Amino acid sequence: MGELGIDGERGVGVALFEQRERFSRLIARGVSNSEACRLVGVNRRTGTRWRFGRTILDAAGRAVQYPPVATSKRPSKPLSSRYLSLDERTAIADLLRAGGTIRAIAAELGRSPSTISREVRRNVDERGRYLPHTAQRVSGARLARPRQRRLSGDTELCDAVAQLLTKRWSPEQVANELRRRFPDQPERQLCTESVYQAIYDTTTPLTRPAKAALRSRRRCRRPRASLITRRGRLTEITSIRSRPALVEDRAQPGHWEGDLIMGEANRSAIGTLIERQARYLILFHVPEAHTAEAIRDGITSAVSELPPALRRTLTWDQGKEMALHQQTSAQTGMPVYFCDAHAPWQRGSNENVNGLLRQYFPKGTDLHAHSPDDLAAVAQEINTRPRKTLAWAAPADLFQQLLSTA
DSSP: OOOBOGGGOBOOSSOHHHHHHHHHHHHHTTOOHHHHHHHHTOOHHHHHHHHHOEEEEOTTSOEEEEOOOOOSSSOOOOSOTTSOOHHHHHHHHHHHHTTOOHHHHHHHHTOOHHHHHHHHHHTBOTTSOBOHHHHHHHHHHHHOOOOOOHHHHOHHHHHHHHHHHHTTOOHHHHHHHHHHHOTTOGGGOOOHHHHHHHHHOTTSOOOHHHHTTSTTOOSSOOOOOOOOOOOOOOSSOEEGGGSOHHHHTTOSSOEEEEEEEEOGGGOOEEEEEEETTTOOEEEEEOOSOOOHHHHHHHHHHHHTTSOGGGOOEEEEOSOGGGTTHHHHHHHHSOOEEEOOTTOGGGGHHHHHHHHHHTTTSOTTSOGGGOOHHHHHHHHHHHHTSOBGGGTTBOHHHHHHHHHHHO
C-alpha cells in the first residue's frame, strides 16, 4: 500500500518524512525531478509538488499555499526550539498513520504529551487527518501578531516616558516610575525592555532628544566591549585586602570610593567620590593638570565639611595621581586602600557612577570647560534620582539622614 504524499497524496516507498528528506537531498545534488521521484519511490506529480509547492482552494474557497521543500544543503534555522518544526510535524503525521499513540509520539520526539495532543487536536481536518504542512502554515500565521506599541496609542504615556528620558533617567528607572505614577492603570506600566525597544524602534513617537538620552548614546543594540586603561603603579600602599570587613557589607556609613574621569588625551580630569552606603556622589574640580598635589587638595576640600563619622576610609585604584596618598590620609583622617591591579569591580559603585557621568562629560572632550558650579549641578541631578539598589530611594535623601544622625 502506498504511503500518503504531501498532505494526503499517495506515494510509494518509505515513510513520508524519509521520502521528503531523501528527495530534498537528491535535488540539492543536481538530480532531475523525475529521477529523484523514481529513486525515492513517489509519483512524479507528488515530487513536483514537493519541489515547487502548490496552491489549492480550501472548503471555503480560500487559497492555501503549501511551501516547497528545502533543496539547500544548509538546513534552515528553526524559529525556536519551543515551537514544533515542519520536520517534527511530518514525523507526527507518519507516526499517527503507523498507529502510534500520543505518548509514544511524544517520547519519540522528546516533547510533552500535552504538546503533541494539542498539536493534533488543533490541526486535523474534517476527515480526522492530521496534515503537517497545513499545521505548519497555520502555526506561522498564529505567530505573526503585529501590534501597536503602547506609546504609539497613548499620548500621555508617551509624554511621561519622554519627559523622564530627557532628564537622563535610565529605562529601568523610567519603568519603576511608571508603576508609581499609574498604580491602577496596568496598561500604562511598561517593563524595562519595553522602554528600550521604544527607544530603538524608529516608528515610536518619542522625541529625538528622548531617544538620544541613553547614557550609551546607542541607537541600536550592540555587544559591549571592555577596556581597562592603567596609569601606573604605586609603592607603599595598603591593599584593599587589609580593609576592614565591615566596609564590604556597607553596613557602616562614611566609607568612600574615588577615581578620576579623564578628558581628551588625558589632559583634563574630574574627580569623583561616592559614599558606599548611600551612593552619594561628590564631584571635585581639577582646574589644571591632574597632578598628585591637585588630587590631594581636591579630595581634602571635597570632604573637609563632613563630620568625622562620615570620613572613615577611601578606596582608590593604583593610579599615579594618588602618589601623595599618605598626605591625603593625614589631612582628611581617611586611610586610603588600593584595589588590586586590573580589578575595577572592587570599586563597583564608583565604576557605575563614572559610567553615568559620561552622559554629562563625554569621552574625548575638554573637561576643563566645566566649572565647579557645573559639577555641583550634575552631582545634584544624579543624587536626586531614585536608585534600584536603594529600593528606589534617592541618594540625596539617604545621605541627608546620615548627616542628621552623624
